[in-house]
Amino acid sequence: MHTFILERPRDLAAALAFHAQAGRNDAPAEYIAGGTDMVQLLQEHVRRPERLVSLAGLLDGHIEAGPQGLRLGAAATMADVAVHPAVVEQFPVISEALLNSASPQVRNQATMGGNLLQRTRCPYFRDVGYAACNKRSPGSGCSAIDGENRWHAVVGTSDDCIAANPSDLAVALVALEAGVELRGAGGQRFVPLIDFHRLPGNTPHIESVLEPGEVIAAITVPASSTARRSHYLKVRDRASFEFAVVSAAVALDMDGGRIRAARVALGGVGTKPWRVPKVEAALAGGSLDPAVLRRAAALAAEGAQGRGHNDFKIELMQRAIVRAIETAGARA
Amino acid sequence: MTTALIGQPVSRVDGRQKVTGRATYAAEFEVPGLAHGAIVRSTIAHGRIASINSVAAERAAGVVAVLTHRNAPRLAYRPHKGAPDPDVGERLHMLQDDQVNHQGQPIALVIAETLEQANHAATLVRVSYTSETGTTDIERIEPVLPTQKNDQGQVRPPETRRGDPEGALAAAEVKVDYTYVIPRENHNPVEMHATIAAWDGDRLTLWDKTQWVHNVADEIAAVFGIPAENVRVVSPFVGGAFGSGLRTWPHVTLAALGARVARRPVKVMLSRREMYYGVGYRPHTVQRVALGASRDGRLAALLHDGYQETSTYEEFSEALLNASRFLHSCPNVYTRHRIARMNVHTPTYMRAPGEASGIFALESAIDELAVALGVDPVELRLRNEPEQDEFKRLPFSSRSTRECYRVAAERFGWSRRTAASRSMRDGRWLIGWGMATATYPMNYAPASAMARLLPDGTAEVRSASSDMGPGTWTSMTQVASDILGLPIERVKFTLGDTRLPRAPVHGGSMTMASVGSAVQAACRKAREDALTRGGANDVTEAMRRLGQPVEASVDVQPGDASQRFSMHAFGAVFAEVAVDPDLGETRVRRIVGAYGAGRIVNPKTARSQCIGGMIGGIGMALMEHSVVDGRNGRVPNANFAEYAVPVHADAPSLMDVIFVEEDDPHVNPLGVKGVGEIAIVGVAPAIANAIFHATGKRIRELPITPDKLL
Ligand SMILES: Cc1cc2nc3c(=O)[nH]c(=O)nc-3n(C[C@H](O)[C@H](O)[C@H](O)COP(=O)(O)OP(=O)(O)OC[C@H]3O[C@@H](n4cnc5c(N)ncnc54)[C@H](O)[C@@H]3O)c2cc1C
């Protein structure tokens, strides 16, 4: 671990003044919330900030559900959100995504804000023994494109970075058209979650639209006709405690056996939480017939590009969509 | 006399210490004045260090010393080969020259007041290399026969032939001929390797995680050119090892070297990532198995040709092909074992080294043959039961395969299996039932033990063995209590210290046979002595009368039984899997294993061993894989997030372990064969065979991850 200064500001205004910025390796100051990802990055020398600004006690951790929808304070833990009755009943996809994430110990410690900003699991990013990683050291190259890339993304990639976004929660949230409330020295703004993470392009080291100093203050999930009948499906190499190989978040508004409206997002395959509007459009008005679902799911593969070891994800993600819709559709 | 303790399911005598955090592991000893060492490791696989600049590191806060090949003291490195060291080649010498032989090779040691200071300063060491072309991609290497014709004695001949295997294969009515691949796997015990070294003049104490304290002392003495008696090694508890603690790894030397230069005790503990570079691993293997049989299912030809990775500086080889030479009856057999020399660090023994991998290939192939013949897999094996060890031409001292098949099949409900693949379902899930045979040799090595009886009716029994988890503490206490006729609470067994009588390496499933026999003999001798001298017929009374301690030390040696018998444990493993046909996920639902492993000293700890082996086998079958980057030999998934081992949710709720009655008077005085390693053998092929039964897909490359089943 590198030597850094740990700031424990008394209030949020004081915290914002340090201009910390999450999700950028070149930022001299960085926030720490639950620390479950940050401490790993510090220990492995992936992050070497001069200053760590603790958010402990500074952000709201309340979970509120009302007619408008759900509001999750950024400091709420994964564990608390996962079992909150309103979340379980009205937004099951969120609860399921969380309960399929990490372990109980990690979920007790990890926060909503930190979850959305956790760094990629790309093993080259996390092993400083590899010199080449554009995300870690801008301009150094990418070790994954010609390397072992079973873990990597097939959509939203660029020639500079193919790292997958690891958050399960974010996949569920983009399916539900959630947004984030950001707070900075200049005030507050609202960003739809789908626009919050950036595609890698030729700047993979900039992961979000956060400006220096800005924090995520809360997550808002609008009430919708689909949220109640939602489901998170996670495919992985072992039964629990592992990041997704491929995952699918779906939410359905059903009219008898017909799909009135569908929301579908994918995890494990995208450089950011990946919503597939074309699949949603193709599903709308259709039935739960497997062949129909399969035709709609095939649209998710448009533009997908495998790099060898991860080619299988293009097929697997379509199957995951079909299965997740079948499961959600079969729910009362 | 108390009731017999051998054979009783006694709970672990050290269990309370472990679960209350009072068992002290290597890194936890409190040694005054301790400094911390951090290892700087190479980031190339092959070449030379062109320059190494430690100025910034030396100036960093808290740094005591930075050692590189430029300033480290020259070390004696007298020749030393312990039993777990490869016969051919030489270990890497630490910080003695500029040569880099593998990724992650130690190239500097930073010693600082705190661990964080050492780790930080380690990142400030600037290194540049002159890379040389290396070979780190096993797919591009032509394997060769080992240099030494008979590696490790006669145990693992590189090439064997009986009958006319090629001719018999060509003429066979039915044949299968495929190649099986198992990637590199790491032991990944929960406790990382750690050493604390403290010098007192030219005497050295090492608190170390090891499966063999005496070998650590011997090696470090050889490295530093001092008498072995000057080195004391202490290792009371080991938090799992699976073989990773058999050899003495470079960090042990570095800790001792650092302590000598710093003139104060130094601790070196590997991080999880370093565990993939700093200790050995189960090597990547590629195996062709060709079987020929008559239409009625008699094996006519068996060819097993395998190779495995090793380093450029040592020729490691494991018993990949041994079982193929005797497990099933076959008149025409060819085996060839080759090695692929690469710029990697030397692999080592990992739980059932050789057998676990070789039997995966063999037992998958037997299953393929059963399918080709349309014969039930158990029936096929029964038709090829040998009368004797056809390779050694010796009778088996005991062999309970038939009984194992029978009881395990019955417990499993095998008769309800429908033969066709994809014929069994549970809702969406495809269900598959598969089985495999298991074997592991009975090993027995010279061992010593001391028993000391005290007038108050207690006893102290000692041997410098180890307990990496199987329950040595407990089983030895049981043997001693049983022989002495003392209640278990009155017997104190001690292990893990070079000051105790010498024990063999705690590996090869031979601890119960070897150390157990020594403990038995020492206790017998002490008991007889006490009874005669005390003139009583129970130990407590005799000792009360004697009023002074009675001591007996014994060395046991294996006799000539291995010249007269082929001695192995045998078993049968049955597994049920459920495979999601769309998503490719496999869940193991239950495993039944039956073992003929001689006398079982403690059915509780033995069962735990077997369950651990089954779970390890699930890891091998479905998820474990140290991904080696063919470009540079790094292991990108050298961590616990991307290297998957089974978690609780992967362990089937039903794991049934059956020990069949076996009374084998030939193997050793205790009549035990050991269960630690056979426990993992056969599990991976049973699962792979079950997956074939479920899906109709034969996966010949482990691990069987979802992508392979889409
Ligand atoms: C063993 C393990 C397994 C895991 N498995 C999974 C899994 O299966 N699925 C999954 O989705 N996740 C998984 N995770 C990741 C886990 O969900 C994240 O580590 C966690 O959510 C991060 O939250 P935190 O509060 O600890 O964040 P920290 O580690 O404190 O911070 C993470 C990042 O977020 C920034 N940050 C934190 N809060 C804010 C804020 N309010 N505003 C701006 N920036 C902020 C920090 O600066 C930092 O860059 C796993 C983690 C571990 C350790």
Ligand code: SF4
């Ligand atoms: S995929 Fe992205 S994070 Fe991974 S090595 Fe390439 S640039 Fe770095």
